[in-house]
Amino acid sequence: MHGTPSPSIVRRRSAVQRRFWSPVYDRFAGAYDAVDWFTGDYTHALRLHALDFLPAPPARVLEVGMGTGKLHVVLASRYNTAGLDLAPGMVRRTQRRLAQLGSRSALAVGTAYAIPWPSDAFDVVLSTFAFSAFVNAGVALDEMVRVTRPGGSVVIVDAGEALDGNYKAHLLARCWEAMGDFMRDEVPLMATRGLEAQRVDYGPWDCVHVTVGVVPERESV
Numbered sequence: 110m111h112g113t114p115s116p117s118i119v120r121r122r123s124a125v126q127r128r129f130w131s132p133v134y135d136r137f138a139g140a141y142d143a144v145d146w147f148t149g150d151y152t153h154a155l156r157l158h159a160l161d162f163l164p165a166p167p168a169r170v171l172e173v174g175m176g177t178g179k180l181h182v183v184l185a186s187r188y189n190t191a192g193l194d195l196a197p198g199m200v201r202r203t204q205r206r207l208a209q210l211g212s213r214s215a216l217a218v219g220t221a222y223a224i225p226w227p228s229d230a231f232d233v234v235l236s237t238f239a240f241s242a243f244v245n246a247g248v249a250l251d252e253m254v255r256v257t258r259p260g261g262s263v264v265i266v267d268a269g270e271a272l273d274g275n276y277k278a279h280l281l282a283r284c285w286e287a288m289g290d291f292m293r294d295e296v297p298l299m300a301t302r303g304l305e306a307q308r309v310d311y312g313p314w315d316c317v318h319v320t321v322g323v324v325p326e327r328e329s330v
């Protein structure tokens with residue numbers, strides 16, 4: 110796996126996220142779906158793969174960084190859902206998508222660093238292709254764990270290096286980094302929070318992975 114980025118690289122990517130991606134996600138939320146169109150909905154298939162790692166309904170599911178809501182409407186048709194995104198434009202887009210389908214979900218504009226729901230509110234907290242945009246991954250993960258009930262799970266889908274170290278996934282990871290993202294292996298990060306985590310690589314050259322971490326039960330006193 111690639112090493113931890115230096116403080117100057119973190120500052121630079123943080124600035125790219127704040128000055129470029131945040132306004133883009135807000136003002137051009139509609140254009141984000143062009144990525145799916147451009148890839149013949151392959152990107153959406155990679156996103157939908159997360160469903161295989163969720164429990165059977167009923168369950169309370171929070172999606173963090175749900176973007177335009179393409180996965181969120183599927184979740185809302187099966188689960189009791191909530192969704193959070195930093196970009197108001199993305200939240201509006203998701204709201205519109207839900208309304209078109211007559212579905213409901215509790216949506217909020219806000220940051221993964223201070224999730225606006227109480228502790229233990231969800232059985233599952235899920236995030237697809239957003240965790241790599243979080244500069245403060247530890248803070249975001251702490252918040253995702255806080256709002257997940259003990260025994261529940263945190264499910265993160267993102268791009269990154271493949272476990273087999275193949276060079277195509279390695280090159281793709283460098284491209285994402287050049288665009289301001291942070292390529293991570295969430296397993297050791299989750300382990301530092303006491304989660305038992307497992308990871309499965311998939312997609313082209315295994316450049317996408319899903320990591321499922323189970324939140325430990327609290328010890329009774």
Ligand SMILES: C[S@@+](CC[C@H](N)C(=O)[O-])C[C@H]1O[C@@H](n2cnc3c(N)ncnc32)[C@H](O)[C@@H]1O
Pocket residue numbers: 131134156173174175176177180193194195196199219220221222236237238239242243
């Ligand atoms: C690359 S998009 C992914 C969207 C969608 N989940 C998908 O699978 O395509 C990243 C999303 O994360 C959101 N985001 C970025 N930083 C965030 C933060 N700190 N808290 C919450 N959402 C954030 C962005 O606004 C954007 O909608």
